[in-house]
Amino acid sequence: MATVSLWQRPSRVEADVAIVGGGVIGTATAWALRRLAPDLRVVILEAERLAHGASGRNAGFLLLGTASDYASAVDRYGRDAARRLWAFTAEAFRLAAEVGEAEDVGFAHTGSVLAASIDAESERLRRSHALLAEDGVQTAFLEGDEADRQIGGTGFRSALVVPEGGALDPARLVRALARLSDAEVLATWRGTYVETDGDRVRLGAEGGGEAVADRVLIATNAYLPQLLPALADVVRPVRAQMLATAPAPPTLAAPVYSHEGYFYVRQRADGRVLLGGARHLHRDAEVGYADATTDALQASLAGYLAAHFPSLADVPVERRWSGTMGFSPDGLPVLGAVPDVPGARFAAGFTGHGMGYALRFGVLAARAILGESDDALDLFHAAG
Ligand SMILES: Cc1cc2nc3c(=O)[nH]c(=O)nc-3n(C[C@H](O)[C@H](O)[C@H](O)COP(=O)(O)OP(=O)(O)OC[C@H]3O[C@@H](n4cnc5c(N)ncnc54)[C@H](O)[C@@H]3O)c2cc1C
Numbered sequence: 001m002a003t004v005s006l007w008q009r010p011s012r013v014e015a016d017v018a019i020v021g022g023g024v025i026g027t028a029t030a031w032a033l034r035r036l037a038p039d040l041r042v043v044i045l046e047a048e049r050l051a052h053g054a055s056g057r058n059a060g061f062l063l064l065g066t067a068s069d070y071a072s073a074v075d076r077y078g079r080d081a082a083r084r085l086w087a088f089t090a091e092a093f094r095l096a097a098e099v100g101e102a103e104d105v106g107f108a109h110t111g112s113v114l115a116a117s118i119d120a121e122s123e124r125l126r127r128s129h130a131l132l133a134e135d136g137v138q139t140a141f142l143e144g145d146e147a148d149r150q151i152g153g154t155g156f157r158s159a160l161v162v163p164e165g166g167a168l169d170p171a172r173l174v175r176a177l178a179r180l181s182d183a184e185v186l187a188t189w190r191g192t193y194v195e196t197d198g199d200r201v202r203l204g205a206e207g208g209g210e211a212v213a214d215r216v217l218i219a220t221n222a223y224l225p226q227l228l229p230a231l232a233d234v235v236r237p238v239r240a241q242m243l244a245t246a247p248a249p250p251t252l253a254a255p256v257y258s259h260e261g262y263f264y265v266r267q268r269a270d271g272r273v274l275l276g277g278a279r280h281l282h283r284d285a286e287v288g289y290a291d292a293t294t295d296a297l298q299a300s301l302a303g304y305l306a307a308h309f310p311s312l313a314d315v316p317v318e319r320r321w322s323g324t325m326g327f328s329p330d331g332l333p334v335l336g337a338v339p340d341v342p343g344a345r346f347a348a349g350f351t352g353h354g355m356g357y358a359l360r361f362g363v364l365a366a367r368a369i370l371g372e373s374d375d376a377l378d379l380f381h382a383a384g
Contacts, residue, residue, distance in 0.1 A: 004188055009209045013186065015043040017369055018203060018213035020191045020227070022046030023055035024354060025347050026219035027174050028362025029369070030181035031099075036366050042183040045203065045211060047190035047223075051174040054221065057323030058355060059242060059264050059276050060167045061255045062096055063112050064089045067331055067353040068260065069121075069160070070128035076331070081379060083135050085332075088376050092360035093164055096173070099180070099359065105172040108269065112165035115147065115156045115258035122157040129160055138163070152252045153308040167255050167266055170355060177362075191227050194218065194341050201343045215369045218338065218346040221354065222289070222326030228346065234334055235326040235348040239286040240276055241297050242322070245315040247271030252309075261352070263304050273312055275301050293320045325352045333357060335365055335380045345369070 017033060019026045022044050030042050046052065065086050066073045073082040100107025116122035122143070129141035140161040142150050147159035178185055190206040194216065201216040218227060225232040248271050255266035263277035278300035279286045285294060298320055306313040328334055328349025338344035347365050350357060360376075367374040 004207060009186065009189055009205060009207065011209050013043055013045075013209070013211040014041075015184075015211065015213045016040040017042045017215045017217070018201070018211050019044045019183070019217045019219055020203065021053070021219035021221070021223075022050040022174065022178065022185060022187075023053045023219060023221060024170060024174050024177070024358040025055075025221065025350070025361060025365070026217070027177035027181065028358045029217055029219060029347070029365040030183040030362075031177040031359070032362040032366035033369065034181045034183070036363075036372070037370055042181065043211065043213070044178060044183050044185045045189040045191060045205070046185065046187050049187045050178055050185060051171040053223070054240075054323040054325055054354065055174050056171040057242070057321055058170050058240075059255070059266060059274050060106070060170045061112065061257065061264060061266065061355060062093050062166050062168065063255070063257060063353070063356045064093060064162060064165050065356075067351050069114055069124050070132050071124045074131055084376065084379055086132075086135070086137065088360050088379065089356050090164060092357055093166075095359035095363070096168070097166070099173070099176060100168050103172075103176040103180075105176050106169035106269070107166065108168070109166040110254040111161060111163045113151055113254050113256045114160040114162070115151055115153075115256050116158045117156060117259045119157060121260060125158055125160040151256050153256070154310065155308050156258065161254075165255070191218075194228065194338055194344055196341055196343075199343070201341060214343060216338075216341075216344040217365055217369060218344065219365075221348050221350055222324045224326065224346055224348045228338060230339055231346065231348075233329070234336070234346070235328055237287065237289050238279070238325045238327045238352070239288065239290065239322050240279060240325050240352065241286075241293050241301070241320070242274060242276035243298060243301055243317050244319045245273040245275075245312065246318050248273055248312055248315045251312060258308075265309070272318070273315065275305065277301070278304065289324055291322055291324070293322050325350070327351045333361065333380055335361075335368060335377070
């Protein structure tokens with residue numbers, strides 16, 4: 001095992017707020033805390049380095065709504081909650097655009113496309129279009145060749161075009177948020193326990209070292225049960241795999257989320273095409289924390305390109321990678337209280353959709369830490 005110096009992991013760290021986990025949710029919370037309470041001393045404690053987890057490995061889609069289409073969200077969560085969740089992510093996108101326009105994070109406001117591959121999915125998109133219109137959100141519903149033309153592909157039944165939404169470089173966003181937050185960032189600081197210390201909270205680090213803070217947020221998403229096994233029911237680890245091609249001619253104008261989100265594809269400004277998904281074809285293999293790609297799933301990604309974007313099928317693949325997502329039982333993230341540790345909260349269960357929630361969720365978590373109210377708190381089963 002590599003050694004760690006006393007300077008890299010001090011024996012004791014004191015802060016007003018300690019955030020465990022340097023992904024997009026941890027850094028968005030630090031960023032929001034700086035805006036709401038500029039004098040607080042905030043420290044981010046990260047097991048590896050900023051954006052080491054899913055936040056540094058995702059496709060960078062900023063989608064509105066939940067992980068499923070609007071009609072499915074209405075059926076699952078009820079009309080009022082679905083409408084409020086949409087508004088929450090619209091605000092998250094507005095905040096991401098504000099940061100994205102000011103910082104060099106590869107932000108593009110392209111809108112986004114949900115694409116249907118079978119008739120049943122197409123009907124849900126048609127219904128989503130109608131329900132969103134009733135709720136004051138204008139989208140376009142296209143069918144057949146019109147849908148294919150909009151997407152830049154072939155073989156899709158229909159497309160729901162959402163004017164809001166876009167994409168960015170997620171790792172650069174995480175680093176920008178950390179910088180803007182002015183928080184102290186300690187890397188190679190892997191938390192091993194959380195406990196009360198009088199009216200404060202104490203965290204321990206692997207290999208020695210502790211942090212003591214008035215308030216703590218555990219923002220480790222999929223890794224939450226490793227630190228707090230009692231919360232294993234909140235989130236389970238699910239693997240996602242991606243690939244990136246060499247630069248290709250312009251094909252896709254906006255991020256495309258198809259096959260109920262089981263495939264997602266976009267093209268960067270430099271021409272590289274990012275494609276991920278196919279987990280539904282390999283469910284048993286795509287669980288747990290292993291950071292690895294498999295030939296079988298990567299072949300499914302190649303099959304998708306051949307079927308729907310044949311002009312891209314022969315473009316060389318430059319990179320393949322995986323990341324660990326944290327899935328919650330109901331598909332929505334949770335902001336909750338750590339049992340028996342007053343002052344400590346956790347944020348987890350972003351269910352493959354954390355970029356879409358991130359900056360607004362950071363504001364929500366920051367307000368909870370500061371004891372301020374937030375009218376979205378009940379959407380995420382927040383306690384305390
Ligand atoms: C391949 C892939 C593609 C995706 N595509 C998209 C997309 O396009 N759009 C979208 O909205 N979402 C997408 N997601 C999901 C999105 O990446 C996540 O929802 C989001 O990044 C979660 O952020 P987080 O900060 O909660 O967790 P993470 O980014 O996982 O951060 C948690 C951090 O905690 C650290 N950590 C873990 N344990 C400890 C410990 N004990 N002590 C200290 N630190 C610890 C980890 O090292 C990590 O840096 C994708 C995910 C993957 C894997």
